[in-house]
Amino acid sequence: MSDRPDFYDEMRDADLTPHAPYQRYHAWITNEDESRLRAKAQEAERMFRRTGITFNVYGDPDATDRLIPFDIVPRIIGATEWSRLTRGIEQRVRAINAFLHDLYHRQEIIKAGRVPLDLIRRNVALLPQMIGVSPPGGVYTHIVGVDIVRTGPGDFFALEDNVRTPSGVSYMLENRETMLQIFPELFAAIPVREVSHYPKALRRSLAACAPAAAHGEPTVAVLTPGVYNSAYFEHAFLADQMGVELVEGSDLRVVNGRIAMRTTRGYTPIDVLYRRIDDDFLDPLTFRPDSMLGAPGAMDIYRAGGITLANAPGAGIADDKAIYSYMPDIVEFYTGETAILKNVPTWRCAEPDALRYVLAHLAEVVVKEVHGSGGYGMLVGPAATKQERADFAEKLKANPEAYIAQPTLALSTVPIFTEAGLAPRHVDLRPFVLVSPERIEIIPGGLTRVAMKEGSLVVNSSQGGGTKDTWVLEE
Amino acid sequence: MLGRTAGGLFWMFRYLERCENTSRLVEAGFRIALTRNTAAEQEWMSVLDTADVRKAYDDRYSGYNGENVINFLLRDRSHPASVNSMAEAARTNARAVRTALTREVFEAVNENYLILRDALAQPVRDRDLPAVLNTIRQQSALVRGALHGTMLRNDIYDFARLGTFLERADNTARILDVKYYVLLPSVAHVGAALDNVQWETILRALSSLRAYRWLTQDKMTAQGIGEFLILDKRLPRSLAFCSAAITSNLGEIAKEYGEETPSTQLAIENETRLTSKPIEKIMEFGLHETLDAFIRSNNTLAEQIERDYRFNE
Numbered sequence: 001m002s003d004r005p006d007f008y009d010e011m012r013d014a015d016l017t018p019h020a021p022y023q024r025y026h027a028w029i030t031n032e033d034e035s036r037l038r039a040k041a042q043e044a045e046r047m048f049r050r051t052g053i054t055f056n057v058y059g060d061p062d063a064t065d066r067l068i069p070f071d072i073v074p075r076i077i078g079a080t081e082w083s084r085l086t087r088g089i090e091q092r093v094r095a096i097n098a099f100l101h102d103l104y105h106r107q108e109i110i111k112a113g114r115v116p117l118d119l120i121r122r123n124v125a126l127l128p129q130m131i132g133v134s135p136p137g138g139v140y141t142h143i144v145g146v147d148i149v150r151t152g153p154g155d156f157f158a159l160e161d162n163v164r165t166p167s168g169v170s171y172m173l174e175n176r177e178t179m180l181q182i183f184p185e186l187f188a189a190i191p192v193r194e195v196s197h198y199p200k201a202l203r204r205s206l207a208a209c210a211p212a213a214a215h216g217e218p219t220v221a222v223l224t225p226g227v228y229n230s231a232y233f234e235h236a237f238l239a240d241q242m243g244v245e246l247v248e249g250s251d252l253r254v255v256n257g258r259i260a261m262r263t264t265r266g267y268t269p270i271d272v273l274y275r276r277i278d279d280d281f282l283d284p285l286t287f288r289p290d291s292m293l294g295a296p297g298a299m300d301i302y303r304a305g306g307i308t309l310a311n312a313p314g315a316g317i318a319d320d321k322a323i324y325s326y327m328p329d330i331v332e333f334y335t336g337e338t339a340i341l342k343n344v345p346t347w348r349c350a351e352p353d354a355l356r357y358v359l360a361h362l363a364e365v366v367v368k369e370v371h372g373s374g375g376y377g378m379l380v381g382p383a384a385t386k387q388e389r390a391d392f393a394e395k396l397k398a399n400p401e402a403y404i405a406q407p408t409l410a411l412s413t414v415p416i417f418t419e420a421g422l423a424p425r426h427v428d429l430r431p432f433v434l435v436s437p438e439r440i441e442i443i444p445g446g447l448t449r450v451a452m453k454e455g456s457l458v459v460n461s462s463q464g465g466g467t468k469d470t471w472v473l474e475e
Numbered sequence: 476m477l478g479r480t481a482g483g484l485f486w487m488f489r490y491l492e493r494c495e496n497t498s499r500l501v502e503a504g505f506r507i508a509l510t511r512n513t514a515a516e517q518e519w520m521s522v523l524d525t526a527d528v529r530k531a532y533d534d535r536y537s538g539y540n541g542e543n544v545i546n547f548l549l550r551d552r553s554h555p556a557s558v559n560s561m562a563e564a565a566r567t568n569a570r571a572v573r574t575a576l577t578r579e580v581f582e583a584v585n586e587n588y589l590i591l592r593d594a595l596a597q598p599v600r601d602r603d604l605p606a607v608l609n610t611i612r613q614q615s616a617l618v619r620g621a622l623h624g625t626m627l628r629n630d631i632y633d634f635a636r637l638g639t640f641l642e643r644a645d646n647t648a649r650i651l652d653v654k655y656y657v658l659l660p661s662v663a664h665v666g667a668a669l670d671n672v673q674w675e676t677i678l679r680a681l682s683s684l685r686a687y688r689w690l691t692q693d694k695m696t697a698q699g700i701g702e703f704l705i706l707d708k709r710l711p712r713s714l715a716f717c718s719a720a721i722t723s724n725l726g727e728i729a730k731e732y733g734e735e736t737p738s739t740q741l742a743i744e745n746e747t748r749l750t751s752k753p754i755e756k757i758m759e760f761g762l763h764e765t766l767d768a769f770i771r772s773n774n775t776l777a778e779q780i781e782r783d784y785r786f787n788e
Contacts, residue, residue: 049589050582050585050586226571227567227570227571232570236570236573236574237573239574240573240574245476245477245480245574246477246573246574247477248479250479250788251477251478251479261477262477262478262479262785262788263476263477263478263785264476264477264478264481264630264634264728264732264784264785265732265734266785
């Protein structure tokens with residue numbers, strides 16, 4: 001199925017002519033001995049296992065030991081493509097921050113009739129506790145991972161704006177480390193831009209958002225739900241690379257109006273908390289009372305300017321899948337420009353006409369939960385069985401507001417290295433964006449996720465997807 | 476450093492040390508069982524006593540045959556102090572304190588877990604046992620090597636070492652205490668074959684038989700062994716060595732933090748009490764009492780360290 005010419009392959013045309021960014025790499029790999037490549041692929045797997053980079057999948061008994069498959073063929077993006085992409089992403093992220101500020105303050109966009117009030121009023125992702133609150137430095141989304149898909153040479157779409165706690169950046173860094181170790185000769189021959197400065201940039205960006213209460217060099221910490229969380233490796237990795245403490249809820253306590261961590265020498269106040277737990281678990285006094293993961297009292301201290309929480313509580317409303325369909329309007333409203341990145345056409349099933357259309361075309365569309373993530377609870381129409389579609393139709397009819405639908409996109413492919421040589425597989429891309437009051441910084445690279453199964457369009461690691469190193473070329 | 480991290484490091488190295496000690500204990504027991512069939516049951520029972528797990532064993536098995544005891548000590552996942560369980564616990568702790576470890580140390584602990592998990596996946600046959608026990612110690616040595624070779628000498632390192640030495644001191648004291656009667660003057664017939672075997676077992680379980688022979692030109696005496704294992708500061712598994720190391724690590728932490736804690740003092744007291752009496756006095760006035768008191772004060776010190784450095788809330 002993926003061999004059909006109606007999918008755009010990023011490496012080469014149907015007649016095997018490589019596209020410009022891949023030219024040097026293509027010449028290299030087509031001359032490379034397959035048995036050597038196979039040995040390199042095994043070496044890469046050994047490296048990942050030894051360093052303990054594993055991904056927990058909930059409900060899997062061997063959970064702590066699963067590796068995300070890594071493919072040794074890089075995904076390469078040319079300088080021109082990248083610069084266009086980054087302009088689009090920066091514009092979008094700027095608009096998202098303005099949108100969030102507006103939603104939690106004057107709500108001009110609703111008054112102007114560009115986003116319906118209903119969508120906001122009934123949305124659980126909108127936190128009433130954040131109304132009228134201005135986060136330090138005015139930043140809501142300190143770290144964003146925009147999911148980008150491509151369908152043709154110049155056709156990039158923003159598929160999702162992950163503005164809560166986007167994960168995957170550790171894979172971007174480790175994939176590069178691995179490639180540097182197994183193919184050093186390639187980096188000498190091809191001008192690939194660095195990604196290794198990400199942790200430093202992250203720390204700087206977080207520190208630049210310190211609250212009024214901070215004195216001197218801000219104390220930054222990463223808050224993790226703990227060692228059994230599926231992204232724990234990444235939390236530890238980032239804390240380690242930034243040189244900051246990795247804290248759990250049980251390490252935190254309110255001391256003198258600050259959130260402080262229990263150290264071997266007493267309690268030390270935290271200025272900026274990069275929290276990798278959801279809003280719901282952040283503060284049992286404000287949100288879920290049964291949460292053991294957060295810090296009781298954190299929200300009050302946050303509102304009083306005693307700590308910066310990254311990302312800001314309530315930012316999640318901006319990556320709500322129902323809001324998504326309004327993104328072109330949102331970009332235009334706050335920037336006065338047309339959106340550079342395309343949006344995927346979206347049917348909001350809450351609307352009766354849209355629901356009718358989606359039900360009649362289930363075999364052609366992808367249906368997603370408005371609040372879902374990780375590829376769970378979605379229906380990929382063309383890949384589903386008749387029975388699966390019928391079952392899903394019932395769920396849709398019972399609770400249409402919980403779903404949106406999008407056409408099945410002809411995602412671009414990049415070859416992976418298989419037993420039978422190179423074979424095209426569908427990919428997406430998650431670049432990482434850092435936002436501080438001073439600047440928006442996009443790391444030249446990102447996480448390329450790849451559906452390892454032939455023809456599959458689902459790239460999520462929880463559904464058997466793999467990853468690739470992503471190369472952005474120098475000018 | 477977070478208190479939880481200090482606790483994680485401390486326990487991680489206690490687990491690793493105990494894996495290693497268990498392997499030595501099993502090796503010593505196995506050797507006796509091979510050479511002296513009649514005493515095998517007795518020997519396995521005392522191995523369980525030394526590890527302080529006899530009750531946990533009795534809850535699961537009946538009779539003290541080698542197969543069951545070895546399985547229990549090395550493989551039993553329902554038993555938290557089996558090598559299998561502890562290698563996993565050490566690795567879970569390593570994950571929890573990962574930011575405090577160098578990549579080399581983390582990888583060594585991770586490999587320790589992966590390799591032991593595979594080596595202990597099936598019941599260990601007698602003919603494979605020596606190799607498996609050797610692997611346990613080898614993996615432990617790799618972790619130690621990575622620790623020494625790559626970690627900064629700061630509080631992180633000191634908490635790791637404290638875990639090692641508190642566990643090791645406990646282990647040496649227990650081995651001696653379970654067998655103290657064979658060292659008593661009343662039963663010590665110099666040169667008697669039986670006692671030589673028992674003495675050798677003690678030394679073997681502490682990997683110090685060769686060292687002792689080398690130092691004494693193979694002149695074994697009960698008092699000599701007692702002195703070697705309790706008071707000789709050259710031997711890295713002796714009580715005096717461990718106590719001195721504990722005092723020194725706590726002293727380093729106090730220096731770094733610019734502040735002593737109750738545990739800093741307690742360690743000095745423990746060490747002084749242990750080393751103030753010559754071996755003749757210890758043997759004469761109660762070897763068992765001395766060892767028993769040592770085990771208890773060693774435990775008290777461990778608890779005091781946990782409190783002073785806020786391992787838990």
